[in-house]
Every structure is written in C-alpha cells, then in structure tokens.
Amino acid sequence: MIAVVGGGLAGLAAAARLARVGHDVVVFEARPRVGVGADAATEPGGEVFTLPAAWRDLFTKSGRKLEAELALRGLSLVPAGPRAHRFADGSTLDLPNERGEQWTAIRAALGEDAAVAWRDLLDCLDGTWQRWRQLSLETEPDQRLLRTAARSLLPSGSMAELAGRLAAPELGEIILATAAWLGQEPRRLPGWHAFRLALERTFGRWQVVGTDGLARPASILVDLLVERLQARGVDLRTGIEVAGIRRGPVLQAAGVELPVAAVISTVDPFTHADLTHERADQRIAARLHRCAGPGPAWTGWRTVLDLPTLQPSLPGVLVASAWSVGGPDPWAQLLTGALAAYRVHADLTGEDIRPSNKLIGPNGRPRPVRDRADGRG
16 A cells, blocks of 8 residues: 555645556545645636646546546636736736747837847746756656756846846846745745746646636646546545654554555655654755745755755655655646656556656657557556
8 A cells, every 4th residue: 555645736646646557545634625725726816827738647647638527527628818917017918828929919018129038038948947847857856967957057046136137127027926926035046947937938828617618716627636536546534644654664643553565745844854753854854944835945046955855765755745856836746746656656566657758848848648559548
C-alpha cells in the first residue's frame, strides 16, 4: 500500500497515476473532505488557468480524457478572453494571449517601443521556461544542475528590477502583479519567475464553461480529480490526522502504526519535519519561510537550493507539494506529482512508466497526447 499524506494537488495527481497502474493507494486528509483548499486557478477570480496540458495528461494517464469527463457534465474547456489589466493611473489594457495580438494591443495602447520591449522580454522568458521545466518538471530536480542554472536564468535581477527596466510603467505593473499573485516580495523574487507571462502567451489561458456559455470555477477540475480517485478505488480517509512518519516506512495515524510500501507527503516542510523528526527535514524547514501565497517566500535565486528534493531524507518517503522545486502553480504541482508517481513505481517494481512522449516539446509547445493501443494511456 502507498500512503499519501494530505490532499494537495501533487499527492492527488500521484495517487491517480499510481492507482491507474495497479497500486493500492490511501490518502490521509485531516479535513472533512479531500481537495479542500486546492484550486486550479492561476489568477484572481478563480476561473482562469494556464497549461491545460498538465490536466489533460493527468486525466488521460489515469482513465477517461478530461474533455470527455467535462462533456458528461455539460461542460467544456475553452480559451479565455483577453486578460484585463487595470493600472495605477486608472487606464486599462486588455491583453490577448496570442503573440501578434499582444503586439497590436500594446502598440495601440502604449506605443511601438513598448510593444517591442514586451515582445523581446517574453521571447527571453520563453527560453527561461524551457530551461526551467527541463530542470524541475520533466526530470527529478538535481541540486548541482540547479545551482549552475539558477544563477544564469534570464532576466537577471529581481522582479522589481525587471519591472523598472521597462520604459512603459504599465508593463512594469504587469510584472509586479505576477509577483503579487504568487504572494512574493518583488524585490526578492528572481526576475525569471516572470516566465509565467510567456506561458500564457504560448499555451493560452483557459476556462471551463457550461452549455450557457458562462464560466465555472476552475476548482471543478479538482472535483473531477477527486472523482477520478474514487473511481480508481483510492481509499480516501478524511478527518484523520497523521501523527508521524517513521523509517520503514511506517505511518502513525489514529493511534496505530501502519507499515506501507511508500509515502508521498504533500504537507509543507515544517509539518513534514514534525512528522519525521529527521534532521535533514528539520534543516530544510529551518532555511525556509512562508509567504502570502502557496509555497515558500523567495529571498533570491539561492532559495531554489533550499527547497526539498523529491526524497529529502527517509528511504521510501517522497515529498511533493507547492514547496517543491517545480513551483506552487497548480499545473506545477500536477507535474511534481507525476515525478513522485514515476519514482515510487520504479522503486517498487523496477518499471519506468515515464512517458516517452514528453508533455511539452523542445520548442516549449505541448505535444499531442496519444493513448496506447491497449487503452492503458
């Protein structure tokens, strides 16, 4: 049996994948319902999200495709309209997602020099995204590679410095709004975190709508994921707080000790260190700080070296959460969960189930997801 501690997106994604390939999985959630507090939205309003390929891949690899699940409920996945930005001077800019349309909108509102600067910045951030996803989301993060790469990722400097370099202050406000959404201090958050803006331009912004054409909360995707776990026979134990994780691995919960084949912990590093009492986990927790959003407060590029690796201490105990190297974004948590599932399955069976068709191609664009002929996805 594989135990998932906490109902975070990374753990739920890993549970769905592991159940699909035949593992017995149990999820322990202290709250009354699994999925509470998890959301798919990546911007204010709770409806719009980016990188739908991560959700599509998860549903395809754990059973019925996402679009089919939505269609059963009279829902569909559609591109969201231009993102409305309101600036300090009261002006607004409706920023489309497509490259050419962005150029046209910014040139009309702020002039050609601003449009050129924005285009060049996002082209740079495209390269940053491609490097970042290779380091943190397509393979297990490697401390040595991260140390080498994180110092040289562009743009250099902080988000605040990046915003100040743009001649049009309105564009600087868009950069700062990205840091605010992450709950980060822009003077400390590395500028390359603005790659999320390039992500929007490359993959678009999406929302779930009903037959009436009205947008639904993106949290519907989380509800569908929980239903997928139930359909796959994952044991969802709610209202149970895990008291400890010990070598073995052994899980302590509800007054009993439960030997398990593996543990995937989705709680924050501070709670995880309290559960394991391991010095390695305690050192990680001591180096990190909370921020207003999910995940850690960044204090510079070196923060990436303080984040927990997939297996920071105990054998058979993996961590996958908003505090992982991949990042706190919902799509990043899904992909971090996939890494945990691949690692657990390989450790227990010797079989590599990592997809040969990468979720994201070398040009940064999504590859098509194809089902296997035997239907096992």
